[in-house]
Each structure stands twice: as structure tokens, then as C-alpha cells.
Amino acid sequence: MNVPSMLKVQRLTKTYPTAAGPLTVLHEVAFDLAAGATLAIVGPSGSGKTTLLGLCAGLDRPSTGEVILAGESIGALSEDARALVRNRHVGFVFQNFQLIPTLTALENVLVPVELRGEGGAAAEAEARGLLARVGLGERCDHYPVQLSGGEQQRVALARAFMNRPKILFCDEPTGNLDGDTAHAMVELIFGLNREKQTTLVLVTHDLELAARCQRVIRLRSGAVVSDEKTVVTEGTER
Template sequence: MSKVVLSCRGLSKIYGTGAENVTVLNDVSFDLAAGESVAIVGASGSGKSTFLHLLGGLDYATSGDVLIAGRSWTAMSEKERGLWRNRHMGFVYQHHHLLPEFTAVENVAMPLYVRGLPKAAADAEAQEWLEKVGLGHRLLHTPAALSGGERQRTAIARALVTRPSVVLADEPTGNLDRQTAEQVFTLFRELSVQSGVAFVLVSHDPGLAAQLDRTMRLQDGVLSDASL
């Protein structure tokens, strides 16, 4: 059985106080294995993005805990969380969040610069990942010179350049046309198999989500197997 790289137990998130309480997540438990790709689907406002934020240690749960690569978010200081995220996690969003003044190589290498890797070594690693996502010919282009699909591929390369245990992707194809979205999903699957990284991907598109290893549905604060 594959190693579990992410797990949560009894995860709950409640906003508000007293009669105004809104329960977004209710006692959610979840395991993710190395190299596994899981889609999270659900209606708009069902808490999918909140769930990703909690998994990534970007928000605090009301109760429960999340373990990434064997360590608990609740046991870490903010500084430790930042260091652990840089080492073990990658993030991809609906908007690419690339820095406009930097080239594709520099954008992808940014997490390695933050880690303190020398620029030459970081750029070489970034180039390798850009080649893997099919952008070896666009290394020195800035985001303005890239198409929407190319920008998102660059964002994926940036998420993977640190060789994380887990990548969290929040509607990564939401701004793309259908054909490009299909290509990005295929890329996620291929990279998951090739590199052993695990993906949790939020999507509003059941057809695309079905291409991943598992599909989970978030509804009324409860996470369940969408195939049941």
C-alpha cells in the first residue's frame, strides 16, 4: 500500500458565533497516498476552497488536525508552517499568480530562491520542469507573452519545482477553454505518475474530475466518495 502523505481527522470549520454559526466543514477525515490524484467537487460555496486552505495550513480549523508528511499543522509555529509548506507542498490556483516582471524560468525558480538555492542551480531546476510541462521553448518569456494555457503550465511547474509531497490545486482550469483544460488535467495525471507527487484538485467540472484516481464530494460540510 502506498505511503500516506496527507491526512486529516475530525476536521471542522465553523464561522460566526452563537445562532449565527455557519458550519463549512463538519468532522471531515481524509487520507491521500503518494502519487494519488483526488478531485473535490461540490456546489459553489460548499467549502471546497476552505478545505484546501486547511489542508495547506493557510487557515486554522475550529477542531481536528491535518498531517503533512507526518507533521501536524497545529504543532507548528507560523514560521515552521512556512518552511514546511516550501518543502512539502505546491499550490496552483485558478489565476496563475505569476510575477509579471519575471521570466518563466524565474517565476518557476522563485520557491527555490526563497529556499536559498543559488540562482544558477534554481534556474536549472526550473528549466527542467518547464521542459517537462512542454515549455522548454518559452523559458525567457514573461507572463504577458504566454497564452493562458502556457501561464497555467508555468504555474504547475512552479508548484512542482520543490519536488513536494502534495500539490493543492483550486479550480486550476477555471479560466481555460475546454481543450486547454483537458490538456492541463492530462498533465496533472502524467506528472502524478512520473514524479510520485499527490494532487488534491478542486473542480466544478465532473467530467474532468472523473479523470483523476478518486472523486470526493463536499456537501453540507461532509466529504464523501462521489461514486457512492
């Protein structure tokens, strides 16, 4: 059976103007990711990983090239139209959690659906369920500042799944966490991803984490140096 494409990137280039002339941080990157697949983007600092993630998620516009997300070319869309695409199809997990400090854990999780005007009792029950799923059922009314780093990242994960995204973008999701917490977080990401049948794009330095994805793209100086399918280790993906 032919699996449809969830994310298609074609000849993607990003250049920034600087005082010393244009600076190309991403050069002619191309790949195609099937729905439900998992992809890790790895590379040293400054290789363009985060820029690529931002472009794929529609957070920025490419200088040239095209990004087709869930069948929709997002490069030409206005910022507000891209926001709509993100709200419909995309979930995010950031390295520094990015919870809204003035909202409780529950309210943070509810934001994506409330933005669509779909709040209410059912949404709240679902959000509570997600928080329970990440082990924070008792912490719904806590503010980010009252939570540890690992707990904040779990709230962020619950929020990322709240709008039932087709694709989840994670930017160094364990970068700010200690070993045990990071391990638990990874299990949650892959577990939820499998449960919700979401496509996963993960930016990381951690090669062990990258190895858990079905495919790994290596970047160096803004260009793809390798694009490999991995053999997912038995037992690691439960």
C-alpha cells in the first residue's frame, strides 16, 4: 500500500542578510516523509537543524524551495494562514518547554483547542486525560513555576497532542533534562506518537535518541550529508 506523504521538502534554502553579505544557513535540502514515520535531524551546533525544523513547521519562510505539509504548500501562505495550518496539523515540543507562565498546566494544554473556539467540558476532560496520561493528573492546577523541568516538558507534550496533530515537531526535547527524566520523556514521546499515529520530526544532538527514529538526516553547514534509514532496536520501541 502506498503511504501518503506528510512532509515534503524540496530544494529548501534559507539565507539571512548580514553586514558581511548574505549568509546561507540551509542549502538545497530535500526529503519526503511518509505519514506516521519518524525522522531525526542531527548535526553539530550551527548546522541548520533548528532552522530546518522551523521551516518545516511553517514558523518561517524559506528563501527558496518548498515545504508541503499535510498536502498543503505552506511557503506561499501568509503568516496567519500558516498559523491556521499549525493549529490544525502540528504539535510542538521545545527544548525550553515554552509553557505560558501565567496559565495553569490544564490551561496550557487547552490553548490549541480554545484558539479554535472549541473549549468546553469535553475539551477539558480530554486535556485532563492527556495530563493523566503523562503522569500529571494531580497537577492540573499548578503553574509552570511550580513544576520541575521534566514536569513542564510533560505538560508541553500533553499540549502538543491536544489538537490531535498529524505531525509532531520536537526541538531537542530532552536537551534540558537529566538522564532519568530524559529517558522517561523519550518513552512518552514515542509512546504517544505510536498511540496517536502521529508523524514525528525530532531535532537532536543525541545520537542514541536519533537511533530510535526510522530515519536519520545528518546536516553539516546547512547541507544534508546523509539520509539513512535505521534499524529500530528491538524492545526500544514498545
